[in-house]
Amino acid sequence: MGYRRTLRKAVGCTGIGLHSGRPVRLDLKPAPAEHGIRFRRTDLDVEIPATLDHLARLDHATTLARDGVSVDTVEHLLSALLALGVDDVLVEVDSPEIPVLDGSASPFVILIHEAGLKPHNAARRALRILKTVEVKQGGKWARLSPSDHFRVSYAIGFDHPLLRHQAASFRVTPESFVEQIAPARTFGFLREVETLRRSGLALGGSLENAVVIGETGVLNSNLRFEDEFVRHKILDAIGDLALLGHPLVGHLEAEKAGHAVHTALARKLLATPEAWTLAAFPSLPAFDLPQAGSLAIEPA
Numbered sequence: 001m002g003y004r005r006t007l008r009k010a011v012g013c014t015g016i017g018l019h020s021g022r023p024v025r026l027d028l029k030p031a032p033a034e035h036g037i038r039f040r041r042t043d044l045d046v047e048i049p050a051t052l053d054h055l056a057r058l059d060h061a062t063t064l065a066r067d068g069v070s071v072d073t074v075e076h077l078l079s080a081l082l083a084l085g086v087d088d089v090l091v092e093v094d095s096p097e098i099p100v101l102d103g104s105a106s107p108f109v110i111l112i113h114e115a116g117l118k119p120h121n122a123a124r125r126a127l128r129i130l131k132t133v134e135v136k137q138g139g140k141w142a143r144l145s146p147s148d149h150f151r152v153s154y155a156i157g158f159d160h161p162l163l164r165h166q167a168a169s170f171r172v173t174p175e176s177f178v179e180q181i182a183p184a185r186t187f188g189f190l191r192e193v194e195t196l197r198r199s200g201l202a203l204g205g206s207l208e209n210a211v212v213i214g215e216t217g218v219l220n221s222n223l224r225f226e227d228e229f230v231r232h233k234i235l236d237a238i239g240d241l242a243l244l245g246h247p248l249v250g251h252l253e254a255e256k257a258g259h260a261v262h263t264a265l266a267r268k269l270l271a272t273p274e275a276w277t278l279a280a281f282p283s284l285p286a287f288d289l290p291q292a293g294s295l296a297i298e299p300a
């Protein structure tokens, strides 16, 4: 049987918000068993549980809100917390957006590794998929089906010569997450940057924290993986599924989806009680984390 886990000690960092461009201090703090993942805006003294009940905006990032107070762009941090098996943690920020850092989840992996993990004397339960649940929105879809492990298979396609089709599938373990998924950065199209900025989005975006796709190639000096784009979508999807509040045992398949489809699927799953059960989590190493030192990043 697995045990719920929290951080061994508090850790933190500073950065800027991808969309707001505002500076932010982030602190991850140990929390008691069954606390779950909760965000706290220290500037306003409001706490927001990371659950589907607190979903707000879903355009370009996942935003949680409570009583008119929000925390934006939670998905990359949530992805790292879920994949590394951090069940109980208090996430404090002094501004409305989680820092983007390098646009991937690797900096959060390094923070969690620095904190270390501590087991609680409480059983860890997983949400095990029993029946397939699917959501379709136009040409976008996502589906959760039974599997004996957590796997994400994703396909993307854009009206752009560089990104007509990309697909990847990973069994999500702490090891595969750290090595294959976490380093994949946020991406965007140069042609959309002006429109985003006029809507108050991507104000903190730069080549330091996003892969920018121009008409003939990426503007950054290199990619971390040849298929970095679809790997980032997998990273985002894991973060959105963290809002289920439990680790998952099942297979997520998705095509051309995004935060709205991922979270609609999560809601549909919870609204379909015969499609899942809470079961003892299959064995996961109780204390070990992959070494963050192995995050050496090479172009594919």
Ligand SMILES: [Zn+2]
Binding pocket: 075, 076, 186, 232, 236
């Ligand atoms: Zn993302």
